[in-house]
Amino acid sequence: MGDKPGLLLVNLGSPDAPTAKATRKYLGQFLHDYRVIDTTRWLWCPILHGIILRVRPAKSAKAYASIWAEPEGLEGPHDKMEAPLVRITRGQAEGVQARLGENVEVEIAMRYGNPSIGHGLDALKAKGCTRIAVLPLYPQYAGATTASVYDGVAMALEERMDVPELRFLRHYYDDPRYIAALASSIDDHLATLDWTPDCIMTSYHGLPQSYVDKGDPYQGECFETTELLRQHMGKTKSELYATFQSRFGPKAWLQPYTDKTLEKLPDEGVKKVAVMMPGFSADCLETLEEIKIEAHETFEEHGGTHFTAIPCLNTREDHLDLLADLARERLLNGWL
Structure with missing residues (x-):
């Protein structure tokens, strides 16, 4: 053959x-x-x-x-x-x-x-x-x-x-074509809305802090992805920043936490939020349920008025x- x-x-x-x-x-x-x-x-x-x-x-x-x-x-x-x-x-x-x-x-x-x-x-x-x-x-x-x-x-x-x-x-994580695809996906999704977000959160799957303390480079690569995306789109740190989701167990995990950040944003005057998940190449439980459903509910319960989950790059x-x-x-x- x-x-x-x-x-x-x-x-x-x-x-x-x-x-x-x-x-x-x-x-x-x-x-x-x-x-x-x-x-x-x-x-x-x-x-x-x-x-x-x-x-x-x-x-x-x-x-x-x-x-x-x-x-x-x-x-x-x-x-x-x-x-x-x-x-x-x-x-x-x-x-x-x-x-x-x-x-x-x-x-x-x-x-x-x-x-x-x-x-x-x-x-x-x-x-x-x-x-x-x-x-x-x-x-x-x-x-x-x-x-x-x-x-x-x-x-x-x-x-x-x-x-x-x-x-x-x-x-x-730092390939320019990956960053460009993320940026295009944001633009394409926001163009379907009749409102403009006050900020864009990039939410990555979390890890226990101890893993990074032992040498795992994951956190740094996530922050670098968001920084490159920020530069590509001409955004400020207050307009586009990174958080971490999916905590499990009693250990400290990578911060800032996505859910805790969403809880406090309305009190800071941020009522409209878009969340994207750059660490996921395809939509899954953590994006479709944890973010699109649960995070949405959390944000509105704490005073948020507009929420959208930007789809993963998928196909x-x-x-x-x-x-x-x-x-x-x-x-x-x-x-x-």
Whole structure:
């Protein structure tokens, strides 16, 4: 069949269905990852299995159910059968495949859940790919995301005798084309509104502060993304700034917190807010439910009058162009 290079697009993942059973299985895999929770296993596992996986799946399943059919405009063979994150990633793969042409095979994988990394590697192997490039769909590097993809690939290959040649993309948080795509997405979305926001918040997924204290560069890369976006758009620090969402557990997480910032803004005279999530390449639970629904409610409860969540880059043409260019220039160079 020849020796085409393969490209594996990897994102975080979602449950197979918006049910407590499926969510429990997904959370069990996710929260067992030492990159995600670095607490000693003898202490963490009893908490995880004795408390969290007994209580949280039902609540999380309800949240997934509220966004399962979103976002609009993704009709097709996978419509409503898979979580938004998985459906969008499939659309991204189709767009990247069209741009790279028949000389490359493109597949998707999820770090947790399905389709698994092992499934993606098997699919590429079945197509004759012995050289595989892995593109984690995380613009900013973090040990809990990008490095965990490295681990996932290694674990998927650890019992195989025939291991492919591998290349990995570490990050693309400062690529000018990524910054330009973010700026264009803001302009396009705000043009659909009949009001103008007082400020734009860039909300990134949080990490425990201890991870950054140990050397994780994630926080700095998030701040740099926002600074580059600010410069590109000619905004001031009060007009466009970074916050962090999705706290979990009692530890201190990266600040400023998105929810706490939204709570205090109305008292400071900021009544109209737009929130974008530059660290997410595709809309998912954390953007569609946590920000679009929960954060919206929080802002209005504290006196805000206008709120909008700017969609992730998803399958925008400029985003697909970026992903294809990153693959050509930084992963497939010399293989084509």
